[in-house]
Amino acid sequence: MTTLSAPTTNWRSLLLPFIGLLFVFGLFTALIAIFKPENLDAFLSSKNAKTIITQTVIVGVGALGMTMVITSGGIDLSAGSQIALTSVACAMTLNGFADGDPASIGALGMTVAVFAAMAAGAATGAFNGSVSCFLKIPPFIVTLGTMMIARGVAEGIAKQSQVRTPDNTLQTFMLRNPEPEWLFFAPGVWIMIALLVVVGVTMRYTILGRYIYALGSSESTARLCGIPVTKCRILIYTLCGILMGISGVMSYAFLGSGDPTTAVAKELDIIAAVVIGGGSLSGGQGSPIGSIAGALIMTLLVSGCSMLNVEDYNQKIIIGLIIIGAVAVDMWKTRRQAAA
């Protein structure tokens, strides 16, 4: 039984996800110090921190969208395909503006390209939500279908190859060492942080956010309380799609081209980040800041493992165990709370 006052609980729950992150960080620092002391400086360098955080952006932004969907009791398996599709949409729009003159991609062209990617994501998300609601098909199945459809559309419009574009500023958004230097982190990282604030505030302090938790907790209660369930669900998937679109732009920035074959199985990393961050696949629970912490933990694992010269296949085994372990700890905590 909790007797803590509300604000204390809030701060605790905000910081809680980072305890796991600190734990993983401390663990790898110790392991590297023992087994590969020559790599310790590299692991603890600010350069490495920047690399890890920059590499988290694509999964992190996607995880923010996925947090809304999972908390509302849904799932989006088409996330990876949406990232590929929107990165292609972004690149092709840029090429449209560059028509004939590569230097002509200005601020307008880039803005339109970003919006095109977001629109493509929004359309895919709206499709997911509408089909699931109106045809009453479980989102697992609908988004499994959309995973194939969106991938097919991406490959089709990209004519099964990478979409190369003339150089432009968007491509610098995921540079580890950005221009100007005072930014310290890549613009993409700052965008992720800004989106974290937006999604965090939305989920905690708005009516939509309350409805997301209510839908995930009990859809029939939500309906009884007059919540427009169908409208909300479609909106949630659409917002998720928009975030996948931004993630797609980051993917374009990272690769320097629109790639219809990128981000295969990325949805699983994204879902894992949400779950590690405290999201429940049965709905009603999820935390944007936890999901970002979850995404950081996954990148940190990869970085730490490679510093330890752990082979790729062993990295996969470790990440798998961490996912199961994180959920096991969470379930154990829930059970303890329920018993108290």
Next chain:
Amino acid sequence: MAEGIAAPALQPPLLRLESITKSFGPVPALREVSLDIRAGEVLALIGENGAGKSTLMKVLSGAHRPDGGSVEMNGHPLALSGPLAARKAGIAMIYQELTLAPHLTVEENVTLGLEEGRCGFLQSQGAKVSAALALLGREDISPRQKAGSLTIARQQVVEIARAIVSNARVVIMDEPTSSLSKEDKEALFRVIRKLREEGIAVVYISHFLEEVNEIADRYTILRDGESVCEGVIADSTPESLVEQMIGRKLDDMYPHPSHQIGETVLTVQGVEGSPLPRGISFDLGRGEIFGIFGLVGAGRTELARAIFGLDSVKAGVIELASGARITLAGLTPLGALQGGLDYLSENRKDEGLAQNLSITENTTLSAIRKTSRFGFLNMNAEQAAADNCTKKLGVRCANTNQPVNALSGGNQQKVVLARMIHHDSDIFLMDEPTRGIDVGSKHEIYELIQSLAASGKSVIMISSYLPELIGTCHSLAVMHRGILSGKRGANDWNEREIMLYATTGKN
């Protein structure tokens, strides 16, 4: 009263609980509870919600380990280290929520965990299962039927058959009749009497004292985690039991309505569902408490859900005090709420409340715009509104940030009512508002309904518990197979007429 109980007091106890204590953190749930159960008797375990009944039963079924005290079976100490140990000792629990696997057959369900095989292949135990069902006098249930195709009442019998096949000597039933119709209840009581004849001890947990009176031989009353008294049912009256349960005298369980009914605020015309209800029309006045009685499955819930726009119907129109005419086919719960209707669901656990949201979040959920601006929540206003409503209703909680699933049934129902009061509709549709809650809370809810009505709200109260309808309502109508009888003043009915209409549809 069951006939011919052969002085059970002379038998030694089959199962004896001695000074059981159990605490969750600093909160003691059970304090030195002692209990005797004899072979071939039905022991009623009575107490308000939160009195410790469920905890005690969880100790008995091995789900919780007691902090102190002892359990003896036939004079030998018994260590209830887990559910399996309890089952092996012959203690079977029939839970409120049935636990059958719907896709397996009756036989597969009954023998689940007791499968007998030869060389790894399953051996049919159909004969054993048939024998158990026959013993219960329920040959009408075939071992080959899928459990999911059975009614709740029959599934319950299958659960009891499972207890018999696993050689249970003590069968614990937790509110077994809460979702049964009268006929099913009678059938269940016949099954319980068969168990008694077989020398099996039955622990019967119920809020319905009439039932306890009918089926039990002895009773033990729990209050605040202590066993306060025990005795023979034949020597008690429902009033004396209630007074022991709540620890005070009950002046009047039902506060009778004293105020006048005003002008018509709701006209319901020709509600036609598929298949229930059938052609229902009635008027509701301001301040009126209108009771609808009927057996489970009569279509009462369907009627309320149709009026609130939760389920689709073939036809039907409602007219509100504002003069608005609403076709039910196009009505949504949102529209109903905006029109000044509110609905209390009979299914508190899955529909009435969002179980893992907090008390505050549940209280403000249906009227969230009252405590928000431009789509942003005003948390302080929400908190104040929830504190106000929960205080008014006497919700017992540590604070309003607790998730509602930590509350007892009665307190949960008060949170539902807090939400309705916060939304402040004019017409309340209450479907089984006192189901599964303790006597004390029931009384508070009756009083709340009265004060709502006295302040000009109108209430439609649906119940399968006749005394509360007769005690609380101005007017009453009875439903039978989707058809509603004429509406009359509650005093213009007598119980015989009501039951006759409910069971036969004849006046």
